[in-house]
Amino acid sequence: MATEYAVELRGVTKTFGPVVANDRVDLQIHRGEILSLLGENGSGKTTLMNMLSGIYYPDAGEILVNGKAVTIHSPKDAFDLGIGMIHQHFKLVDVLTATENIVLGLKEPGRLDLKAAARRIREICDKYGFAVDPEKKIYDMSVSEKQTVEIVKVLYRGANILILDEPTAVLTPQETARLFAVLRNMKADGKSIVIITHKLHEVMEISDRVAVLRKGAYVGDVATCDTDPQKLTDMMVGHAVTLNIDRPEPKERTKRLEVRGLTVRNQYGVKALDDVTFDVYGGEILGIAGISGCGQKELLESIAGLQRIETGSIRYFPADDGGQTEKELVGMSPLAIKKAGVALSFVPEDRLGMGLVGSMGMTDNMMLRSYRKGLPIFTNRRDPKKLAEQVREQLEVVTPGVNTPVRRLSGGNVQKVLVGREIAAAPKVLMTAYAVRGLDINTSYTIYNLLTAQKIEGVAVVYVGEDLDVLLELCDRILVLCSGKVNGILDGRTTTKEEVGLRMTNLQEKEGAAQ
Amino acid sequence: MSSPAIHTAPLVRIAKRDGIALWKSCLIRLAAVFLALVLSGLFIYSLTKLNPVDVYKAMYDGAFGTSRRTWITVREVMTLLCIAIGLAPAFKMRFWNIGAEGQVLIGGIVTAGMMIHLGNTMSTPLLLLVMGVASLAAGAVWGLIPALFKARWNTNETLFTLMLNYVAIQLTSYCVSLWENPYGSNVVGQINQQTRSGWFPELFGISCGLNVLLVLVLTVGMYIYLRYSKQGYEIAVLGESVNTARYAGIKPSKVIIRTMILSGAICGLAGFIAVAGADHTISVDTAGGRGFTAIIVAWIAKFNTFVMLLISLLLVFLQQGAIEIATQFGLNDFAANVITGIILFCIIGSEFFINYRLIPRSGKEAKGA
Incomplete structure (x- = not known):
């Protein structure tokens, strides 16, 4: 059965506890196209692609590669199917060279021949226009070079479907331009490429088609030439952005x-x-x-x-x-x-890793700021408990109790606890x-x-x-x-x-x- | 490359639990103990054709059969528990103190040395006080060394504390040959056997009364320290996340050093209790692996010192019972250890089912296309 799709997802669903990260997503990836997967933060783009690359396993739904239903249990399964993902956070061994990183984990028969591998890497680089030195150690490389190694690694394993998770987030404009040139070469070679991003101008520049996710659900897809950033924003957000945040003029600066x-x-x-x-x-x-x-x-x-x-x-x-x-x-x-x-109050980016202690309840987290007060040796939990109750009530924090570990709360409630504490100071x-x-x-x-x-x-x-x-x-x-x-x-x-x-x-x- | 995977779904998925009711977790643990007894029974029967119930009864006799045995069991529980209490703050801080063995030995050496050299020069209560303080200090130093290196140069505390064990063992060997009695025997023998100077006296008419008193005071004290003190709170925050600790203005190096002094000191005191309160001698076996067993005690109990008491009791019971069945049925020590192993495996394994649940996959979407 011939099919035009390199990959097809049907009704793929993934939940993490009470959170539905992907809700019955249908998505097709064509051969030889660059597809942008667009969505706001937390719209489930990365989760969806992680299921394709074998990091997660879907709770429901099926994945078809070249028209055949497949099961992807591990990144190795994904590689065997020709799917390779370049993650946002690189997974490279710093003290090894590019070549060593690229052949790492491959089970090829016979002796490990690094020279031959380096030759093949150079061939791949020449073919698509990468610039990377196979003998260079990772710790000597710039971010962009590291990303190149990740891409070559995937190509070396024979991937035909490449998934790039926010590849431009760490690149300078010049490096981005170079990356896009390489991606176009790969497309010309018949490879399918998925770019996860939320930058609209890049979407317009590089992709053939755009698929949009919103809150874990598939909104739809559109050919890039038929759309513009405004339309895409509407698809992403669901309605034209009218935020209407009250902004009084500052007085007495x-x-x-x-x-x-x-x-x-x-x-x-x-x-x-x-x-x-x-x-x-x-x-x-x-x-x-x-x-x-x-x-x-x-x-x-x-x-x-x-x-x-x-x-x-x-x-x-x-x-x-x-x-x-x-x-x-x-x-x-x-x-x-x-x-x-x-x-000075500070709501850090890493809420549970810096601002709060995940295993502790609201009360003990309120103490993080104030525990030094009071008696010299023992902690006073009465005032923090009062504060916790107050924050819970005023900010409508949904929690079974002020002693429930904050790790079990949803992201929004975790943030309310943190912001509430910082403002209370x-x-x-x-x-x-x-x-x-x-x-x-x-x-x-x-x-x-x-x-x-x-x-x-x-x-x-x-x-x-x-x-x-x-x-x-x-x-x-x-x-x-x-x-x-x-x-x-x-x-x-x-x-x-x-x-x-x-x-x-x-x-x-x-x-x-x-x- | 290789053939594409066949379309099969995994049979069960593993998901982390959000939380578990107390009765449920107790039930799982009880089931684990029960399973362990059944498995050990099968093991005993298949090897020896003995009735497992008789064997279990013999185990009970070994631990609590006579009042003497009961007191030995209690004494052993107290020593093990004391070490576990010492380890609790370190592990709660996620400082992997594998060095309790060495900290106990150092405390033991200091105690034994003082018994030999200061024995009969002062009254026993005073000598006990001096030895207790000295063993605390010795253990504290042994705990402080890896903490300093960790705080200053971020060395790996697991390797560091482990290596210090070997240093302590060599030091003990040296002291044993220095103090050997009678000459040439290569053992220290019972110190002050005639005068009993520096031995724990009977307390409340119980031979190990002082052991129990000391360790129970520590049990309550450490419980309060970890739960209700500011320092205990700092330990908990630091153990969870170094970044959060720094954010809250806690200085990690200071807390690490302070906590390891405390941890080492209590382990040193355990050496004092083992030497002055139980063995009345010193050898490289004074710690006897309890520094490692205590890690299991501390972790299974999740640093709750009262639960540690129960876990210590269980482990010592198993150990004393194992010795008994080894002699009574001619099963050798190793068979007894296998039984202990099976029981521990089941108890620790049950934690998996307390933290995770298994979700069987429904068959509806498992059809291939």
Whole structure:
């Protein structure tokens, strides 16, 4: 039976506990096409593709490859069927060379011949236009080179269907262009390619067809030439985006933080933040936009005392008149910052890995901030319990009880617990990282309203976000980070999505003069 | 490449439970013990054709048959429990302290040395106090060394503590040859056998009364420490996530060092109890593998010290029973160990069913296309 589909999914469903990640998804992948799998965060794109590559096993539904029903239990099964996935987080052994990584796990008869393997790798590279040195060790490679190794690894195993999970998230524009050229070569060679992404301009640029997922369900597919970003956004979100977040004009802006020339290196010695300078004012929401991994995490963690800072200063102004009693935060530990009376709250990106303790209940998590108070030796659980009950009631946290481990709560409720605790600490500066990631629209609005309420009370709110629509409607000013540098601070009321998007990807050389 | 997989669904899927009712988990554990007894029974019968019920009865006799045996069992339980209590804070912090064996030995060496050299120079209560404090300090030092290295250079504590065991064993060997009595026997023999100086006295008319008192105080104390103290809270947070601890302003290196001093000190005290309160001698077998068994005790009990008491009792019961059936039925020690192994396997294995549930696959979508 001849079929035009390389892969067909029929009614594929996957649930994680109470969460339906994929709900009866039907999807076809044609031969020799580039398909974009589009959807918001948490819409189930990665889960769906993980079932195709053997990481997960579907709860229901069937998968057909070349018209034949198959079972994919493991990544090896997927490889045997010619399906290869390039994950967002690379799975490479740092101390081995590219060749060694590529042949790792292959069971070919006879002696391991690395030279022959390297030759074959060069052939693959030449054929599709990759640039990678087979003898180079992974730890010497840039992110883009590592990604190339991952792609070659998949091709080396004879994959005809390649799945790339957000491949451009970590790439510079030039590297992205190179990647796209390679993908087109592969397409010309008859391979099917699926790109998971939520960047619309890339979808328009590279793909032949777009399939859209929304909240785990399949919305539909459309040929790229018949659509435009606006239509795709509507498909993704379900309706035209009208957020209507209340944004009162800031009044009585008082300077709270003054960041000057902040430079931070990550664990690989690369500058994660490069000469970052900006101010944070009470009574306004400062949005921070940027492609993921452009220094947002390092920026907030630097202010919170969790990063080693190379150069620069962070000054905190406790007095409402912005007076003389400012404090230098660089070089202080989180405890020292707290003891110095700096009213700083921080909702980190990794909620259960940094902000909360998953195995503890709400009460014990409330204590994380306050457990040092009270009697010298023993903990006081009465006040945290009261606070937990209060947060539960005010933010409508759905939990069996304040002692139920927060790990068992849904993502939205986990976030409410965290945000509730941080706001209860009566901060003067409130920093949030991806505060609404993975949350449904109602919970997201709860969070937006909480942040706006804090702003009205005069708190300086720093909001690191990824959804540009939200940034534009919520924030008074938007600082755009690009590769660790400040690439412009824009007025949230007058700037446009295009402007922000452009600055996220293209470093403006003479920005300082323009301000 | 190879042929495509055939379209078959797995028979059962494994899913993590959100939580489990207390009665359900107890039922699963009881079923595990029951299964273990049945399996061991089959094993005994197939090898020896003995009636398993007789064998189990002999095991019970071995542990509780006479009052002397009962007190030996209680004493053993207390020593094992003391080590487990020492390990609990370290493991709760996810610091893999495999070095209890060495920490016990160091505490034991110090105790034995003081018994030999200070015995009969001061009253026994005073000597006991001095020995107790010294063993605490010695164990603390033995726990502090790997903690310092972990805090400073992030060395692997599992290997480090394990290696320190061998150092402690060699030190013990050295001390044994130094203190051997009678000369040439290569054993230390009963220290102060005539005067009983430095031996635990009878308490409440019970020979091991002091052992019980000390360890029960520790049991309650550690329970309160882990549950209700600020330091216990810091240990719990750090064990769950280093990042969360740092975020909350907890300094990981400080907590690691502090906790390992405590952990090592209590293990050292267990060496004191083993030497002054039970063996009255020192040898490389003074710890006797209990430093490792105690890890199982601490983990099965999930660091609840009162549950640890029950687990220690079970393990010691099995061990004493095994010795008895080995002599009574001529089954050798190894057969007895197999029985212990089967029982432990079932109990630990039952944790899987408490944490996970199996979902049988419904057949409706399993048809090939």
